[in-house]
Amino acid sequence: MLAVINARLHPVSSSPGRGGLLIREGKILEAGDIRVPEDTPTIDARERIVTPGIIEAHCHAGLSEEGIGWEGNDGNERSDPITPHVRAIDGANPEDKAFRFFREAGITASQLTPGSANIIGGEQLVAKSRETVFIDEMIVLRPSGMKAALGENPKRVYGPKKSPATRMGNAAVMRKWLDRALAYADKKDAGDSPDFDMILESLIPVVRGDLPLRIHCHRADDISTALRLAEEFSLRFSLEHVTQGHLVADTLAERDVFCAVGPSMVHEAKVEMRGNGFENAAKMVRAGVRFCLTNDHPVVHGRNLPAAAGLLQAAGVPAAQALKSITLAAAEHIGLGDRMGSLDVGKDADVVIWSGDPLDARSFADVTIIDGEIAHCRGGDSGC
Amino acid sequence: MHAYIGAKIYPVDGPPIDDGVILVEDGKIAGIGGDLPIPDGVEVVDLSGKVIIPGLVDAHSHAGMWGDGEGEASQDGNERPGPITADVDAIDSVNPHHTSFASCREGGVTTVQIHPGSGNAIGGLCFAAKTAGEVVDDMVLKAPTGLKGALGENPKRGAGKDSPKTRMGTAALIRDYFARAREYGRKRDEGKSPDPDRGLENVLRVLEGEIPFRVHAHRSDDIVTAVRLCEELGIAYNIEHCTDGYLIAGFLGERGIAAHVGPGLSSRGKVETANRHEGNAAILAAAGVKVCLVTDHPFLDARYLMAYGGVAQKYGLSFEDTLRALTICPAESIGVDDRVGSLSQGKDADFLVLAGEPFSFKSPVLATFIEGVEVYTRPTL
Known part of the structure; x- marks a missing residue:
């Protein structure tokens, strides 16, 4: 058991208010007006703001390790543009320093994803930022999605001598393999026994609509291609980056597409990122696009995700919505909206006590709680 | 009025x-x-x-030189092949109509020192400019403001089959080139008119004290090598990035070195940035280093320099020092404090x-x- 008392609770799913949290077996047992049993270890929040843990919905932590160089780069299996059979779990190093910085910054969970060199890049997972040497102990959901990519990256990596060398090549390669996977899945369902093919096996949950295809796309035309492909194959899917989503915001809103937008803090590093900035995200929010914010760690360090939400607020998005974009909306994006992202009874006890406004770059995560356990304590008078 | x-x-x-x-x-x-x-x-x-x-002064920027959503066509920061391109001048790579200048203005950056990249051991001339204008020459505040040097990973990575292959190789190349420049100057002073060489002339400007050597160095050993080289050569210099500076803060502080610390809010993308520490600016300032916070735009979008200031402050840089690190300190380091800062x-x-x-x-x-x-x-x- 663990109690947090005297908090200014920002539950995200409902309006802020004063109160506390009672935590048992890693879950929130009571929220708001709580009764603390005797002898319960208690953190006095002393009127500080308490939010759910921050979630980085699109993250390469553990796969692109900090300060290691090529030895620590395990994000892109560049041997072929179609690698759905590779898995983030086999590449992510829990000892990447990033996870420690996440704990210190209140980032309690992240979706770890292969990179965008390949048309289909591999299986994703969601990990808590726990301190452990076993990735398995961090995992909340696996697989959480299948990574795909359109636009510049695949054609740059494989072209011009190999397909894909163009954007239409990107789409053709994707179609070819989804067609094959469908045929393979149909054969299996019909009781035929096709020769085992690991690539096609890995794509069955995608073409059957069980596993979301998470499609990297920046430019508006790449977004359109992603929507076209998703519709053709009746995929479960989400869009990742969506830099120019503001140009097609009405379509995205109308189709209720899940969008993880970012990294907005970097300058337009590539042609496909032209016009990058928080104004785009703000326009998407105003158009009603289903939206969460990502730093694409390590492109911008995940620890700066709350500061990014601050800049989103500066671009005109209301504070509550900015906070939601890195908590509940991110949880929903990665398929865990029922388990994380808000301070509701029954949800994982991923909780942060902040020294000030959580979205102010100058504020600290004084205490980070993951699954009911104190994962970071800033010391001093932080209260733990 | x-x-x-x-x-x-x-x-x-x-x-x-x-x-x-x-x-x-x-x-x-x-x-x-x-x-x-x-x-x-x-x-x-x-x-x-x-x-x-x-207005903020950003002492290390590549505004107008690369990035800007134009891909390969606008990569004009590193003149390859290296490793010595002392003859190039950043002003010839800068497009004032690039969006990076709009980013600067939006973020409150009114003066930038634009550097060539760090791919080469000696990269070329830097200059200082205002961030609004149609023609780069009209934006210039001072040119040149320094000669770019680089130690550590970048020059040895960019070299292909040639030297430098190692850190000692990079230092040797710089030593050798400066020695040649000194020889060139001696001949010239003796009226022997050596074959004209712009690169050697630019290095002579450093040797003669007209402009400082601005040396890219992340790791503490690279920073120390920069100090060793520059003290050996008797030239004015400052450290660009200075990522490990906090590990040798006393060594830098007693020399009163200027450090252009940044890019802010970034990750540890390279081995030489593995020790990156958010408290670096504060520790350096406390030791007496002249700290300037820089974007290294486009690595941190110039729009968010103030947010970087917030983070530096969060990790111990005082409000006053943060403000100075974004204004008067870089103005002094660039040599334009009579006009701005x-x-x-x-x-x-x-x-x-x-x-x-x-x-x-x-x-x-x-x-x-x-x-x-x-x-x-x-x-x-």
């Missing part, structure tokens, strides 16, 4: 002024103070409730109007002025 009244002013070279007045005439500050008579016929702008600080009479009227106290996302830049002209106005949301 214009009078900006009512705002709280942080002049940087003096104490804050509540309800202050800035008089601007012909692009210069004609007067500044708390109780300043406003001459007749002056256009008065009421900024009550707002905050004014000097603080708000005092006679200096350029480069200033920002903020919605509130600096370094919070709640205090965005409402307006950016360069030489009295409003070059950015925050759009109504």
Whole structure:
């Protein structure tokens, strides 16, 4: 058991208010007006703001390790543009320093994803930022999605001598393999026994609509291609980056597409990122696009995700919505909206006590709680 | 003449002024103070409730030189093949119409020192420019402001089959080239007219004290090598990035070195940045290093330099030192503090109007002025 008392609770799913949290077996047992049993270890929040843990919905932590160089780069299996059979779990190093910085910054969970060199890049997972040497102990959901990519990256990596060398090549390669996977899945369902093919096996949950295809796309035309492909194959899917989503915001809103937008803090590093900035995200929010914010760690360090939400607020998005974009909306994006992202009874006890406004770059995560356990304590008078 | 009244002013070279007045005439500050008579016929702008600080000075930027959403076609930062390209001048790579300058204005950056990249051991000339204009030559504040050098991973990675292959190789190349420049200068002084060589001439400018050597160094051993080389050569210098600086803060502090610390808010993308520490700026400043916070734009978008200031402050840099690290310190380091970096009479009227106290996302830049002209106005949301 663990109690947090005297908090200014920002539950995200409902309006802020004063109160506390009672935590048992890693879950929130009571929220708001709580009764603390005797002898319960208690953190006095002393009127500080308490939010759910921050979630980085699109993250390469553990796969692109900090300060290691090529030895620590395990994000892109560049041997072929179609690698759905590779898995983030086999590449992510829990000892990447990033996870420690996440704990210190209140980032309690992240979706770890292969990179965008390949048309289909591999299986994703969601990990808590726990301190452990076993990735398995961090995992909340696996697989959480299948990574795909359109636009510049695949054609740059494989072209011009190999397909894909163009954007239409990107789409053709994707179609070819989804067609094959469908045929393979149909054969299996019909009781035929096709020769085992690991690539096609890995794509069955995608073409059957069980596993979301998470499609990297920046430019508006790449977004359109992603929507076209998703519709053709009746995929479960989400869009990742969506830099120019503001140009097609009405379509995205109308189709209720899940969008993880970012990294907005970097300058337009590539042609496909032209016009990058928080104004785009703000326009998407105003158009009603289903939206969460990502730093694409390590492109911008995940620890700066709350500061990014601050800049989103500066671009005109209301504070509550900015906070939601890195908590509940991110949880929903990665398929865990029922388990994380808000301070509701029954949800994982991923909780942060902040020294000030959580979205102010100058504020600290004084205490980070993951699954009911104190994962970071800033010391001093932080209260733990 | 214009009078900006009512705002709280942080002049940087003096104490804050509540309800202050800035008089601007012909692009210069004609007067500044708390109780300043406003001459007749002056256009008065009421900024009550707002905050004014000097325009930010970014001592390490690649604005207009790469990035800018144009891909390969606009990669003009590193003249390869290296490793010595002392003859190139950054001014010949800069496009004032690139969006990076709009980013600078939006983020309140009014002066930038634009560097060639760090791919080469000696990369070329840097220069200082204002961030508004149509023709780069009209934007120049001072040129050149330094010669770019680089140690550590980048030069040895970029070299292909040639030297440098190692850190000692990079140092040897720099030593050798400076020795050749000295020899070139000796011949010239003896009236022997050596074959003209722009690269050697530029290095001579460093040897003769006209411009400093600005050395890219992340890791502490690279920083120490930079100091060793520059002390050996007897030249003025500063450290670019200085990522590991906090590990050798005493060594740097006792030399009073200027460190251009950044890019802010970034990751440890390379081995040489593995020790990156958010408290670096604060520790260096406490040790007596002249700290300048830099974007290394596009690595941190210039729009978010103030947010970087917030983070530096969060990790121990005082409010005053943070403000100085974004204004007067870089102005001094670039050698343009007679014109910019603080708000005092006679200096350029480069200033920002903020919605509130600096370094919070709640205090965005409402307006950016360069030489009295409003070059950015925050759009109504």
